[in-house]
Amino acid sequence: MTAVVGTALRARLDAFTFHGENTPALCDVAVSVLPGSLTAVLGGSGSGKSTLGKLLAGWLRAGHAGQLRGSLELGATRLNFRGLPEDPRINPAEWSRRVAFVPQDAAAMLSTVRATVAEELAFGLENRAVPREDMFRAVERTAARTGLTGLLDRDPATLSGGELRRLAVACAVIAEPDILILDEPLASLDAAGAEQIRDLVRSLCGAGSSAGTGNPAGTATGVVLLSQAADTLAREAAHWTVLDGGTVTAAGAPAQLIGSAELERAGVLGAAAVRGHGPVPAIALRPAVYPPPSSGPAPLELRGVGFSYGLDRRRWGAPRYRGHRLREQAVRRVLQNLDLTVRPGEIIAVTGPNGAGKSTLLRHINGLLRPSEGDVRVCGRSIAGVPVGTVAASVGLLFQHPRDQLFERTVLREAAFGLRQHFGKAEAEYRARAALAAVGFTTADEAVHPAELSASQQRLLALATVLAREPAVLALDEPTVGLDRRGLERLDRAVSAAAARGTAVVLVTHDLAYARATAHRVLELDGGTLRDV
Amino acid sequence: MTNDAVTARLHPLTALTAAACTAVITTAAASWPLSIAVALAAAVLAVRSGAARQVLAAAAVILVPLWLSLLVLHGLFFPEGHTVLAQWGPARVTAEGLGFALEVGTRTTACVLVLLLFSFTVSVPDLLAALAARNIPPQFGFVVASTLTLLPAVARRLDRIRQAQETRGMVVRGGLLARLGALRLQMVPLVLALMDDASSRAQALEARGFASPGPRSSYRDVADPPLQRRLRVAALVLTAAAVTARIVASWPAGGTA
Numbered sequence: 200m201t202a203v204v205g206t207a208l209r210a211r212l213d214a215f216t217f218h219g220e221n222t223p224a225l226c227d228v229a230v231s232v233l234p235g236s237l238t239a240v241l242g243g244s245g246s247g248k249s250t251l252g253k254l255l256a257g258w259l260r261a262g263h264a265g266q267l268r269g270s271l272e273l274g275a276t277r278l279n280f281r282g283l284p285e286d287p288r289i290n291p292a293e294w295s296r297r298v299a300f301v302p303q304d305a306a307a308m309l310s311t312v313r314a315t316v317a318e319e320l321a322f323g324l325e326n327r328a329v330p331r332e333d334m335f336r337a338v339e340r341t342a343a344r345t346g347l348t349g350l351l352d353r354d355p356a357t358l359s360g361g362e363l364r365r366l367a368v369a370c371a372v373i374a375e376p377d378i379l380i381l382d383e384p385l386a387s388l389d390a391a392g393a394e395q396i397r398d399l400v401r402s403l404c405g406a407g408s409s410a411g412t413g414n415p416a417g418t419a420t421g422v423v424l425l426s427q428a429a430d431t432l433a434r435e436a437a438h439w440t441v442l443d444g445g446t447v448t449a450a451g452a453p454a455q456l457i458g459s460a461e462l463e464r465a466g467v468l469g470a471a472a473v474r475g476h477g478p479v480p481a482i483a484l485r486p487a488v489y490p491p492p493s494s495g496p497a498p499l500e501l502r503g504v505g506f507s508y509g510l511d512r513r514r515w516g517a518p519r520y521r522g523h524r525l526r527e528q529a530v531r532r533v534l535q536n537l538d539l540t541v542r543p544g545e546i547i548a549v550t551g552p553n554g555a556g557k558s559t560l561l562r563h564i565n566g567l568l569r570p571s572e573g574d575v576r577v578c579g580r581s582i583a584g585v586p587v588g589t590v591a592a593s594v595g596l597l598f599q600h601p602r603d604q605l606f607e608r609t610v611l612r613e614a615a616f617g618l619r620q621h622f623g624k625a626e627a628e629y630r631a632r633a634a635l636a637a638v639g640f641t642t643a644d645e646a647v648h649p650a651e652l653s654a655s656q657q658r659l660l661a662l663a664t665v666l667a668r669e670p671a672v673l674a675l676d677e678p679t680v681g682l683d684r685r686g687l688e689r690l691d692r693a694v695s696a697a698a699a700r701g702t703a704v705v706l707v708t709h710d711l712a713y714a715r716a717t718a719h720r721v722l723e724l725d726g727g728t729l730r731d732v
Numbered sequence: 733m734t735n736d737a738v739t740a741r742l743h744p745l746t747a748l749t750a751a752a753c754t755a756v757i758t759t760a761a762a763s764w765p766l767s768i769a770v771a772l773a774a775a776v777l778a779v780r781s782g783a784a785r786q787v788l789a790a791a792a793v794i795l796v797p798l799w800l801s802l803l804v805l806h807g808l809f810f811p812e813g814h815t816v817l818a819q820w821g822p823a824r825v826t827a828e829g830l831g832f833a834l835e836v837g838t839r840t841t842a843c844v845l846v847l848l849l850f851s852f853t854v855s856v857p858d859l860l861a862a863l864a865a866r867n868i869p870p871q872f873g874f875v876v877a878s879t880l881t882l883l884p885a886v887a888r889r890l891d892r893i894r895q896a897q898e899t900r901g902m903v904v905r906g907g908l909l910a911r912l913g914a915l916r917l918q919m920v921p922l923v924l925a926l927m928d929d930a931s932s933r934a935q936a937l938e939a940r941g942f943a944s945p946g947p948r949s950s951y952r953d954v955a956d957p958p959l960q961r962r963l964r965v966a967a968l969v970l971t972a973a974a975v976t977a978r979i980v981a982s983w984p985a986g987g988t989a
Contacts, residue, residue, distance in 0.1 A: 567898070
């Protein structure tokens with residue numbers, strides 16, 4: 200076993216306040232990261248994890264983004280901040296070389312002006328004038344470590360969610376930082392994708408001690424995991440810091456903190472139970488407690504539905520990085536002779552790996568995508584030729600990415616959009632407020648801009664916009680992703696209330712445990728058709 | 733390691749030089765038959781490169797309002813027009829006015845088509861690598877690349893916003909007015925979303941050293957065959973000659989006018 204060398208990061212943040220805000224976003228936070236160790240910062244959505252991660256990595260800079268009082272210590276360098284103009288300035292490029300950060304939205308890490316995965320990886324090296332031959336070697340080595348070797352010539356815009364996440368991590372790792380901060384690295388990954396990230400984190404931490412997997416410099420990286428779930432990866436950490444409302448409420452070894460009241464209060468998932476991979480739902484495994492579906496005409500029927508990308512290029516999903524490349528791609532069959540009937544009050548969960556076509560299936564339910572064969576029937580009528588906006592009266596679709604769903608200026612306007620022409624102003628606002636209340640928003644939140652909400656709240660707001668219409672069919676795309684424990688409870692209540700009203704619910708999730716706990720039936724999308732699991 | 737396929741293609745700077753020189757020469761020549769020939773050639777090349785739809789759609793957005801304004805302005809109100817073809821009150825359709833509109837219109841059409849053809853067919857990464865290799869600041873290259881990819885990015889974003897709105901009950905009907913009405917609802921979200929994207933991207937770019945001063949290296953190698961270099965020089969010389977000829981030719985006319 201070789202000796203572990205590396206640099207430690209110590210941060211003591213007395214207060215960090217964003218410009219234009221009165222209350223600090225972070226207060227009394229101390230973090231210490233040792234080389235070769237895995238440290239987890241756990242907290243619910245909006246607890247300040249991302250702010251902390253960005254501050255540690257120089258993505259948010261004292262003086263530039265807000266006022267910081269405290270100190271950052273990296274190896275022998277110590278920076279003291281007193282919230283004054285003469286405070287030291289961090290050079291983000293230099294600092295990030297040593298303390299790298301991978302944001303929750305992996306796509307935000309990419310330059311968007313590089314044509315291949317290899318070039319995207321090399322982007323940071325190019326900016327440091329690394330000689331070409333060295334870049335080739337570094338790209339090859341990093342790709343091998345992150346499982347990207349087979350994807351080096353791919354256009355980054357065509358990667359799946361899991362591949363994109365690995366690329367984002369690889370872009371950070373290629374600079375061989377001393378510290379790597381990962382913000383929710385497992386969110387929305389399927390089991391295989393999550394395992395790859397976990398393996399990568401293990402190899403980074405253990406670089407100095409385990410032969411073969413380590414980086415050639417022999418230095419071990421200190422990894423900081425920012426997560427709202429005390430999942431398998433978090434449980435491998437040597438040290439936990441619990442963040443709640445922007446301050447540290449508990450810190451110590453996982454064994455001491457598991458099941459603690461602080462962890463519970465922070466809204467961390469899996470605070471008590473030991474569970475499998477990925478995001479852990481708050482609802483313990485249990486048979487479906489929802490009332491059994493009633494008989495009666497099925498609100499949703501799919502008959503012999505088939506769909507291929509490449510046939511209908513005008514619509515969503517077909518990669519369109521440079522128009523002419525599409526022609527070179529073979530037509531890809533996603534759905535094939537697919538049948539599905541959902542009865543009133545029935546909850547169907549559809550699972551399957553990333554890229555199986557789950558979102559594609561949901562987009563057929565409200566007509567955003569049209570089948571090339573077969574028919575989609577909502578409330579007994581075919582929706583062929585019916586505009587999406589009209590189908591929307593009966594079908595509510597929750598998008599996979601809440602940011603794709605939210606476009607209004609305030610929370611209330613968002614929930615009320617489109618209701619007015621159906622119900623009139625007063626009724627629209629009443630319904631919007633009721634839907635907002637059902638997912639936990641208060642009247643104080645109504646004037647907030649949706650972009651300022653935490654990831655968990657954004658998803659709940661998107662859910663409220665769907666619920667406000669009380670549709671006969673509810674289609675939910677990965678509704679659990681990004682939700683903390685409180686968010687999951689609200690989702691669960693909303694779904695059960697809708698089912699109790701007789702709404703047919705189809706939810707797509709990569710989390711089989713959640714699917715089993717929630718749905719009357721669990722189906723797997725495989726080879727373009729659905730089969731019982 | 734490098735893309736062999738790239739070497740077979742036109743170097744981006746050759747394409748840029750060709751497009752710019754064609755636009756300048758067409759302007760200098762000021763001859764509508766030449767302008768029409770250039771415009772047709774650009775259209776044919778656009779079809780052959782598979783970018784016809786994008787080029788023509790973008791060209792229509794620019795050129796339709798331009799042609800309309802040219803026809804109204806010069807077709808109806810051309811002060812130096814003598815040959816009156818029709819008259820309604822102060823508005824006179826004159827042959828000279830129509831001729832002038834035709835002249836300016838075809839010239840602009842040719843330039844717009846040639847430049848759009850370049851922007852929709854150039855490989856943006858190649859162009860960036862070529863600029864970086866000539867020590868052009870990478871920030872400039874990024875602005876060029878972002879501009880060239882802005883239209884598709886805006887179109888993608890608009891598509892997502894429209895889908896979100898349709899999903900919430902907005903019915904978009906086929907008519908032009910209805911589409912414009914829908915577009916009005918999408919503008920504020922579009923601008924906000926693009927700004928949000930830009931600010932989060934800026935942090936990542938800074939962290940990856942993009943804003944740092946100092947030398948750069950390039951992973952992508954764009955082959956620049958000697959023949960293409962000579963071609964570029966020749967095109968530039970030819971363009972300079974055309975501009976000089978134009979100035980010389982119009983000098984006495986300008987003096988006597």
